[in-house]
Amino acid sequence: MTPEIMAEYSAVIQRPKFNLPRATINWWLELLASDTQLIEARDNIDFPRDRKDAPFLMCAASGKADYLITGDGDFSEAQGLIATPILSVRAFAQAVAPQTLVAPEG
Secondary structure (H helix, E strand, O other): OOHHHHHHHHHHHOOHHHOOOHHHHHHHHHHHHHHOOOOOOOOOOOOOOOHHHHHHHHHHHHOOOOOEEOOOHHHHHOHHHOOOOEEOHHHHHHHHOHHHHOOOOO
């Protein structure tokens, strides 16, 4: 994660529309800070489809991420811009742990 992405996550989670208790906000922010690695995005990627998504592409490329996991459909058009596979949550779960998504027989 880049410092800019962390700042965006912090701003989003604190939006009044979510009405999250301060303890929940703090828990998530502490989790993100402790379980992510901060990097400087070195790759400059232009993504005209949604310029707000470009920092995530730059972060994945610069950090040589194994996956970029998103529910944002705009990213489907970005796969050609980076080597990192861009997957939905469901596709990631199927790729990493396919046996957990198999319906039980009988």
